[in-house]
Amino acid sequence: MASEYGKERIPGTPRHRIDKETRHGTEPFFPNFLLKEWIVGSVFLVAFILWVIFNPTELTERANPADTSFIPVPDWYFLFLYQLLKYFPGEYVTIGTLVIPGLASLALLLVPWLDRRKTRHPFKRPIATGAMMLALVVMSWLTYEAHMQHEAALGKLPKQDSLPTIKDTAIIDPKDEGAQIFMNTCAACHGQDLKGKVGPQLLGIGNKYDKEKLLETIQKGFPPNMPSSGGLQDPKQVEKVAEWLAKQKQK
């Protein structure tokens, strides 16, 4: 064999050295096997490119450190770690940040020394197989929980586009006492033009709710972003704001 190697200088496919009868299915790495792997790779790449074309990457708003209403969430592959933290609040936080992930990482690194028997078939080493299956189930469940809790949190956010688009953007009765209070406090989140910033748009809110409903909504607030009564101390002020907002019947 070795002498035959010397005769071909460029490593191609020395087909003559494969005995098809005794070594069925064995192939030279280059180029036979590599070409077959490239076929798999090409199909994979085409599927990947199609996915990329039909799933454009999004870019949210520019980073804004002042806007704390954004609900942060890590990439999907960190979700299980993120969820784990939620079960260890306060002084136990290091169990979630350090102890459990550290032990799991260490166990993963040391797998060859934790499972030293010669046998390799997954069914013949039930502890190793079972442990990995359990880890998979726990990780999937944590990821699912994190996803559902994030969706729920998003659902609780005030809807930004619950009102139809308003064409007439003139604010009604800007000299009103309620308007003054609004501009001094509420406008920080809802905008001087009522078009909404952190909080939702309030232009045309009068089309949807009357004074009583508005009063009730303001009093309740939207925790954690909008405190009850919008942070106003005096109930009379809240009433004036509600009264003024009820007048906002834009088209």
Add this chain to the structure above:
Amino acid sequence: MLKKTYDWIDERLNITPIWRDVADHDVPAHVNPANKMSAFVYCFGGLTFLIISTQILSGMFLAMYYVPDIVNAYNSVKYISDEVLLGNIVRGMHFWGASLVIIMMFLHMLRVFFTGAYKAPRELNWVVGVLIFFVVLGFGFTGYLLPWDQKAYWATSVGTQIASTVPFIGKYIQILLVGGQDVGAVTLTRFFAIHVFFLPAALLVLLALHFIMIRKQGIAGPL
């Protein structure tokens, strides 16, 4: 002509033995998908490497336009997506590729685990593989901030705050990563440097070790 060129180089550099080491070996039947369909699970490692290659390439092209400072980062990413020829495809490849690397690498790891291929004498290759896994997760964590959009900013703020809860060294980790108390201009340049210099260097060394070891030891035999 090709043969003459090869001979000319080979006479001077003696590359044939190197070539032989890299490429001229038999691949056993049990990992050959052409031989048995279920052997496709042995392709996961190769596909992971393929996607890592596309990540490196698409990342290099993104670096032609990307500017790592807080004034321009967001705009440069927007420019890549909206104006540059095929920029949205290259960015999309880099974005989705990040998830794909994780998926393929995880599947590769599960294949190695369930076939017990980490057992003696391949323990070291498993350890290097796990280290590659951690490096790739580091790529994900540092790459997330670079577009400097809301999602990136807040995820990184939370992530670095979590790192700061580690006892004793937590606040030093945070200072090292964030470059101060709050995520800001220094954080962006730091994450960029880690993402395009530190981690790729580590990854290439680890991958080289991974591949050298598999050539030295060969693929584990059939179950």
